Amino acid sequence: MTTSPPSLESLQQNDRDRVREHFSEDPDWLIEQRINAFFEYLHTPILARKRTPLNHRQFENLPLFTQQPPELGGSWLSAEMSDGLLVLAGSEVAVLRPPAGRTAERVIFTDLRTAAMTHFEVVKPYLARVARAANSKFDALNRAWWQNGVFLFIPRGVQIAEPFTVVHHQVASPGFFPRSLIVLEDDSEATVIDLYVSPSLKSGPRSLAAISVEAVVGANASLHYGSIEQLALNTDAFATRTADLETHARMDWNVGSFGSGLEVSQQTTYLNGTGSENNSLTVFFGSRSQHHDLEVTSVHQGAHTRSNIIGKGVMKGRSRSIFTGVTDIKQGARGSDARQKEQTLMLSDQARADAIPSLLIEENDVFAAHAASAGPVDANAIYYLTSRGVAPEEAEQLIVEGFLAPVIDAIALTEVRQRVWSAVREKVRE
Amino acid sequence: MAMPVLAISDLHVTVDGKEILKGVTLTIRGNEIHAIMGPNGAGKTSLAQTLMGHPGYTVTQGSVTLDGVDLLALRTHQRAQAGLFLAMQYPSEISGVTTANFLRTAINARRGDGSAISLKDFRDRLDHAMDLLSMDHKFANRYLNEGFSGGEKKRNEILQMLMLAPRIAVLDEIDSGLDIDAVRIVAQGLTSMVNDSFGALVITHYQRILTYLKPGFVHIMVDGRIVKSGDYHLAETLDAQGYDFLRPQSEHEPEQAAAGRL
Numbered sequence: 196m197t198t199s200p201p202s203l204e205s206l207q208q209n210d211r212d213r214v215r216e217h218f219s220e221d222p223d224w225l226i227e228q229r230i231n232a233f234f235e236y237l238h239t240p241i242l243a244r245k246r247t248p249l250n251h252r253q254f255e256n257l258p259l260f261t262q263q264p265p266e267l268g269g270s271w272l273s274a275e276m277s278d279g280l281l282v283l284a285g286s287e288v289a290v291l292r293p294p295a296g297r298t299a300e301r302v303i304f305t306d307l308r309t310a311a312m313t314h315f316e317v318v319k320p321y322l323a324r325v326a327r328a329a330n331s332k333f334d335a336l337n338r339a340w341w342q343n344g345v346f347l348f349i350p351r352g353v354q355i356a357e358p359f360t361v362v363h364h365q366v367a368s369p370g371f372f373p374r375s376l377i378v379l380e381d382d383s384e385a386t387v388i389d390l391y392v393s394p395s396l397k398s399g400p401r402s403l404a405a406i407s408v409e410a411v412v413g414a415n416a417s418l419h420y421g422s423i424e425q426l427a428l429n430t431d432a433f434a435t436r437t438a439d440l441e442t443h444a445r446m447d448w449n450v451g452s453f454g455s456g457l458e459v460s461q462q463t464t465y466l467n468g469t470g471s472e473n474n475s476l477t478v479f480f481g482s483r484s485q486h487h488d489l490e491v492t493s494v495h496q497g498a499h500t501r502s503n504i505i506g507k508g509v510m511k512g513r514s515r516s517i518f519t520g521v522t523d524i525k526q527g528a529r530g531s532d533a534r535q536k537e538q539t540l541m542l543s544d545q546a547r548a549d550a551i552p553s554l555l556i557e558e559n560d561v562f563a564a565h566a567a568s569a570g571p572v573d574a575n576a577i578y579y580l581t582s583r584g585v586a587p588e589e590a591e592q593l594i595v596e597g598f599l600a601p602v603i604d605a606i607a608l609t610e611v612r613q614r615v616w617s618a619v620r621e622k623v624r625e
Numbered sequence: 626m627a628m629p630v631l632a633i634s635d636l637h638v639t640v641d642g643k644e645i646l647k648g649v650t651l652t653i654r655g656n657e658i659h660a661i662m663g664p665n666g667a668g669k670t671s672l673a674q675t676l677m678g679h680p681g682y683t684v685t686q687g688s689v690t691l692d693g694v695d696l697l698a699l700r701t702h703q704r705a706q707a708g709l710f711l712a713m714q715y716p717s718e719i720s721g722v723t724t725a726n727f728l729r730t731a732i733n734a735r736r737g738d739g740s741a742i743s744l745k746d747f748r749d750r751l752d753h754a755m756d757l758l759s760m761d762h763k764f765a766n767r768y769l770n771e772g773f774s775g776g777e778k779k780r781n782e783i784l785q786m787l788m789l790a791p792r793i794a795v796l797d798e799i800d801s802g803l804d805i806d807a808v809r810i811v812a813q814g815l816t817s818m819v820n821d822s823f824g825a826l827v828i829t830h831y832q833r834i835l836t837y838l839k840p841g842f843v844h845i846m847v848d849g850r851i852v853k854s855g856d857y858h859l860a861e862t863l864d865a866q867g868y869d870f871l872r873p874q875s876e877h878e879p880e881q882a883a884a885g886r887l
Contacts, residue, residue, distance in 0.1 A: 574680075579717035582677050583731040583789060584705035593730065597721025597768070 210234070214339065224319060225311050232323070232338035239332040242433075246517045246549060247459060247488040252431065279359040281306060283373070285366035286342035294355060303348035304359055307374055310346035317348055321378050325409040325439045329463050333433035337372045337407040344374030344407075347387055351413070354384040358421075358608055363406075365393040365426055371404040377420070381413040381441070387420050388611050393427035393454070401429050404455070408436040412444040414468060419447045421611035425618060426454040428483065434460040442468030442497070448475040449606045452487050453618045463492045466500035466528075473502040476602055478615060480622040481514025481546065492521035495528035495561075506537040507602050509595055510546035511622070519551040520565065526557040535565035540598045542572065542591070592623050628655035628821050629692055629708060629792035631676075637686035638668075638675045645671045647849035648687070653793060657824045658815075658838055660860060663846035664868050669828045670714060672846075673797040677711040678704050691793060706735050708792030712782035712799050718770040724781060725751060725765040728788050735789065754787040758814050775802035783814045794818075795826045800834040812837030832864035845871060 214230050221229070241249050281304070282290035288306045303314055310318050326334045345361040363373040375389055391406060404426055412418045418438070426432055432455040438446050452458055464473040479487050493502035506518040520535040539548040550567035572594050580590035599619055606612040631653045638646035646668050653659050661669050675682040676689060678701035689696045696704050719727070728751065733741045755762055758780050770778050779799055786794050796815065800808050812834055815825060827838060835843070835857065843859040844851045845868075852871055853859065862870070 573717065576717040576719055578679060578701060579713065580719065580727070580731075581700070581702040582705055582711055582713070583727070583785060584702050584734045585727075585731050586702050586734065587700075589730070589734070590702075593722050593727065594719065597719055600721030600768075 221308075222312060222315060224315070228323060229339045232335045233340075236332055236335035236339055239330065239335055241332055242459060242461070244459060244488050244490075244517070247457075247486065249459070252457075277357070277360060279304060279355075279357055280362075281345055281360070282362045282364065283343050283345075284364045285371075288343070289364070294357065294359065296355070296357075301350045301353060302355065303346060305346055307341070307344035307346045307376060310376075314346070314348070317378070318346060318376065321409075321411055322376055323409075325411055325465075326407055326435060326437045328465065329435055329437045329461060331433075331435040331461055333405040333459075334407050334435035334437075336433075337374055337405040337435070340370065340405075341372045341374040341407070344376070345387075345389070347375075347377045347385065349379045349383040349385045349416075351380040352382045353380075356384075356386070358386040358388050358419075358610055360388045360390070360610060362390045362392065365391070365402070365404065365430070369400060369402045371402060371426075371430070373404075373406055375408040377408070377410040377418065379410075379412050379416040379418050382415045383413065384417040385419070386608055387418070388608060389420075389422045390614070391422070391424045391426055391432075391454075393425070393430065401431070402427070404430050404432040406432060406434040408434075410438040410446065412438060412440050412446055412471075414442040414444060416441070417445040417447075419449075419608060421449040421451075421606070421608050423451040423611065423614055423618060424454050424458065428454070428456045428485070430455045431457045432459070434458065434462075436460070436462040438464045438473075440464065440466050440468055440471035440473065443470040444468055445472045446474070447607075448473075448477070448491075449608065449611055449615075450475070450477045451611075451615045451618060452477065452479040452489060453622060455485065455487075457486045459488045461490050461492075463494065464502070465494045465496060466502065466531075467496050468500075469497040470499045471497055472500070475502070475504045476606070477506045477518070478599060478602060478619075479506070479508040479516055479518070480511075480619060481508070481516050482511040482622055482625050483514065484512065485514045487515070488517040488519075490519040490521065492523060493533060495522075495524040495531045495533060495558075498528055499530040500528055501532045502534070504535045505602060506550070507599060508537075508539040508548060509542060509598065509619075509622070510539060510548050511542045511625070513543070513545045515546065516548045517551065518549070519553060521553045521555070522563055522565070523555045524558050524561050524563065528558050529560040531558065531561045533561065533563045537567040538598075539569040540572065540595060541569060542595070544571070595623050596620075627692070629824055630654050630690075631709070631793040631824070631826075632690045633672075633676075633687070634689070635687040636672070636675065636684065636689065638671055639683045639685055640671065640681060644685070645682075645849055646675065649846075649849070649851055651826075651844065651851065653824045653826050655792070655821045655824045656819060657842065658819060658827060658840040659825070659842040659844065660827045660829060660835055660838070660840040661844045661846050661851075662829060662832075662860060662863055667846040668849040669846055670797055671849075673711055673714075673795045673826075673828055676704075676709065676795055677701055702734070705731075705789075705791075710786050710789060710791030710794040712779075712786055712794065712796040714797040714801070716770050716778050716782055718768075718773075720768055720771050722769050723766050724769050724784070727769050728785060731785075731789060750788060754784055757787065757817060758784055759810055760784060776804065776807050779803055779811060780807065783811050787814060787818065790818075790823075792822060793824050793826070795828070797828045798830065799827065800829055800831060805833075808834050809837055832860045835860045847871060
């Protein structure tokens with residue numbers, strides 16, 4: 196451990212030594228990877244998001260780590276202790292419960308640092324492999340400085356119905372770099388839920404979160420993935436989520452963005468294998484002056500690949516959202532089917548939402564469609580509900596919940612569904 | 626419980642500055658069914674929406690009380706809680722909110738804190754009401770009016786009325802778009818409620834539903850005024866002769882017509 200908190204600025208001197216010093220317990224190959232990633236971070240231009248100017252935010256001056264001990268909010272620890280649960284407080288493992296069942300010994304479910312040391316033969320070939328394609332400055336930052344995260348490996352032919360739940364607790368440290376690596380071999384199936392939470396939603400010093408998720412889904416394998424972001428408003432969050440799909444693989448994304456003052460996300464699914472399928476649902480809820488700039492991309496490389504991108508948002512206060520759906524159909528992805536749909540409900544005339552569908556199509560024999568709409572709550576609907584005796588405020592809540600219900604209720608993962616609902620209700624009442 | 630009384634007196638209403646209701650006086654009590662008939666644009670729907678407090682309608686003169694309470698001083702949800710119900714001509718579609726969940730919310734809103742209806746009582750009442758209206762029980766779990774046919778929406782309005790048990794119900798063209806069997810079922814639903822603690826005002830274009838309801842009072846509205854009132858036979862006369870038989874009378878005796886005492 197260092198004696199003084201390093202900042203990005205200070206790390207430009209003697210970078211190698213600093214990284215080595217800070218991660219002295221890591222294996223050499225990982226330290227080398229971190230150093231390379233850090234150089235990559237320094238030399239990769241910041242994300243160009245037209246509607247989200249990032250240049251003035253001065254991330255360089257943020258200290259990355261402080262020496263304060265981790266501090267856990269009680270709520271997540273007192274949550275039901277299911278099997279297949281990992282709770283991380285910064286880099287510390289607070290709870291690790293292995294999955295139940297007969298197949299458990301062949302499955303690897305542990306924190307990423309432990310995995311890098313004890314299962315390096317499985318971790319090393321995959322770590323950073325998929326994410327590098329995304330070419331994200333903030334993923335490079337995460338690759339250099341990730342403190343901990345989760346590693347899940349499901350061997351060939353193993354199907355596990357019970358979800359693996361991972362709680363990533365932001366602790367009292369300005370830098371928060373959780374990383375998830377999920378590897379599903381052929382013919383396997385698993386469900387993973389990443390939850391990102393802060394001890395308090397409203398207070399504390401400014402912090403920077405670079406969240407990375409990478410998934411490899413083998414042939415005929417299915418990954419049902421859920422992510423709920425509820426970080427404090429003083430956090431600038433950058434999320435990079437990347438998945439590689441092999442032949443007839445299936446990926447379901449259920450992503451909820453509720454927290455952070457600023458969130459910039461980049462989710463990319465590579466449909467490499469023939470007949471692979473990507474179902475992406477993003478629910479976002481902005482309030483106060485939150486700014487969510489979310490980009491979801493399907494890259495169709497294999498033939499007969501299918502993707503469906505849905506974005507559904509509610510905007511309150513002076514919040515701002517940009518939802519960009521990118522359908523990128525490469526030559527050779529014949530017979531592919533790509534759809535996008537975005538709907539935003541505006542609860543305030545000071546909020547703003549942009550939906551930007553983008554279709555890049557190099558193949559002729561494909562189907563591609565997109566639809567987007569945004570509008571205020573229907574005054575007639577409020578009147579109709581109040582005419583039955585429901586107060587106007589409650590009528591608006593019903594309409595907001597009803598707007599999101601078709602997508603949230605379709606989330607197969609019970610735990611994600613319930614957590615998304617409670618996150619929505621918190622925001623509605625805010 | 627005392628018999629409900631909805632008293633409308635000399636009601637004048639404007640929409641976008643234009644006078645739509647020009648002095649309507651009408652009293653509806655428990656155990657009474659009143660029907661209002663009249664040509665398009667006469668102000669029938671405006672009367673219904675004004676009673677419920679639609680924000681598009683401005684009362685410029687007159688009063689409306691329910692059991693002595695000034696309805697015009699109340700907001701829409703408070704009017705409903707006071708016991709008024711409006712079955713709307715064009716019910717809104719509410720995506721994502723099931724009929725069952727909404728009805729429980731609405732019933733509990735009227736009951737107030739601490740006296741919420743039990744799930745079992747609610748289900749029993751809902752099943753009973755749906756059977757009465759020959760509705761498939763699956764409707765309760767569908768999103769409120771979303772994708773419903775015209776007839777299904779109307780039946781759903783009656784279902785809500787049965788469940789909310791108002792003191793006075795106003796039904797705006799509940800029969801339009803319904804086939805003959807559905808009209809009979811809706812009429813049965815309404816008739817089943819009429820007693821000393823319930824009265825209804827039925828707005829319709831057609832005599833058909835009235836043959837089932839046999840209202841004790843029929844009023845004819847033309848150009849924002851009730852121009853003629855009578856018993857059920859007035860509806861039969863209207864059906865046989867059309868609105869033409871009213872024209873000379875309403876033109877020659879506007880003052881008398883406006884008072885609604887014909």
